Amino acid sequence: MAKITRRNFLKTGLLGLAGAVGVTTFEHLQQKTYAAPNAHEGHDPHMEAHGPAGFIGEVDHERNGFNPTDILTDYDYGTVSTLENGQTLREYDFVALDKNIEVAPGIEFPAWTYNGRIPGPTIRATEGDRIRINFVNASAHPHTIHTHGIHTFEMDGVPNAGPGLIGTGESYTYEFDAEPFGVHLYHCHAFPLARHIAKGLYGAMIIDPKEGWPHADHELLMVMHGYDIDFDDENELYAVNGIPFHYQKHPIPINVGDKVRVFLINILEFDLINSFHLHANFFDYYPTGTSLTPSEYTDTIMQTQAQRGMLEFTYKYPGNFMFHAHNTEFAELGWTGNFNVQAEGAEEGADHE
Numbered sequence: 001m002a003k004i005t006r007r008n009f010l011k012t013g014l015l016g017l018a019g020a021v022g023v024t025t026f027e028h029l030q031q032k033t034y035a036a037p038n039a040h041e042g043h044d045p046h047m048e049a050h051g052p053a054g055f056i057g058e059v060d061h062e063r064n065g066f067n068p069t070d071i072l073t074d075y076d077y078g079t080v081s082t083l084e085n086g087q088t089l090r091e092y093d094f095v096a097l098d099k100n101i102e103v104a105p106g107i108e109f110p111a112w113t114y115n116g117r118i119p120g121p122t123i124r125a126t127e128g129d130r131i132r133i134n135f136v137n138a139s140a141h142p143h144t145i146h147t148h149g150i151h152t153f154e155m156d157g158v159p160n161a162g163p164g165l166i167g168t169g170e171s172y173t174y175e176f177d178a179e180p181f182g183v184h185l186y187h188c189h190a191f192p193l194a195r196h197i198a199k200g201l202y203g204a205m206i207i208d209p210k211e212g213w214p215h216a217d218h219e220l221l222m223v224m225h226g227y228d229i230d231f232d233d234e235n236e237l238y239a240v241n242g243i244p245f246h247y248q249k250h251p252i253p254i255n256v257g258d259k260v261r262v263f264l265i266n267i268l269e270f271d272l273i274n275s276f277h278l279h280a281n282f283f284d285y286y287p288t289g290t291s292l293t294p295s296e297y298t299d300t301i302m303q304t305q306a307q308r309g310m311l312e313f314t315y316k317y318p319g320n321f322m323f324h325a326h327n328t329e330f331a332e333l334g335w336t337g338n339f340n341v342q343a344e345g346a347e348e349g350a351d352h353e
């Protein structure tokens with residue numbers, strides 16, 4: 001069959017209303033390149049009735065071992081203890097695992113993961129804590145953990161620092177102080193770097209300021225990334241927190257008047273720029289989350305790879321409001337979602353502390 005480019009992907013009608021065409025072509029694709037996962041015969045009447053861009057059916061989150069809805073808020077504070085010097089120690093166990101992940105109904109991606117999920121666990125600590133990551137490589141390939149923060153050379157997680165590459169069956173402990181406060185990330189730094197990142201080895205590291213952030217009703221993690229499912233160094237699918245179109249199918253519930261904080265990170269490989277656009281609203285933007293003063297009041301920002309920041313907003317009106325990449329092609333290939341904004345007091349008491 002013809003080479004599958006992401007533009008052909010769009011043209012062949014794999015997305016959108018042409019479900020029947022899509023199924024045929026997907027099977028073709030599976031036979032060509034991938035082990036077929038369980039068939040998903042079910043049709044989602046909502047999707048068919050309303051017909052937004054998106055896939056018919058649902059991936060098997062249980063089999064994947066993670067659900068993007070949970071990843072929004074599953075901050076991992078580690079195993080906590082106190083060091084002799086009084087510092088808080090947060091300890092994490094990370095395992096690199098090769099794992100097939102169903103990234104779209106019927107499409108498996110042979111991923112490389114930290115702890116079996118994409119993105120990996122969300123490290124969350126307070127500025128000045130000690131972070132210790134016990135890393136075991138159970139993958140068939142050498143990997144590292146390179147964190148974006150301030151640390152010694154030995155802890156940089158690159159091939160020429162400290163132990164260098166951590167081979168199959170090997171382990172290493174990365175340890176450093178949590179600084180500076182902000183929205184950070186980690187990823188594998190083995191070469192070829194683009195491949196190791198694109199396969200799924202990345203995650204978020206949120207470091208809270210000592211005095212904490214101001215109160216918010218919701219703190220949501222969003223890691224923007226893509227999938228190059230045919231390994232031609234172009235992405236065929238785009239996503240937030242692992243699964244394309246997830247928050248379109250499962251809108252994020254909030255109330256009018258809620259203060260929402262989003263920790264947004266771009267780890268997209270192969271495309272130079274990603275973006276975030278919020279509908280019917282504006283947000284304060286804090287680049288890298290390293291200041292308590294926003295730099296901009298806007299409804300659209302862009303990030304290149306490893307750029308990240310913090311967004312804060314409150315909805316004035318109820319409705320089902322989109323958020324998506326304003327690289328519209330990315331949106332059509334999976335990077336789109338919705339906030340389901342309820343009228344204040346619709347579900348519970350109207351008071352928020």
Ligand SMILES: [Cu+2]
Pocket residue numbers: 142143144188189190196197201
């Ligand atoms: Cu790697």
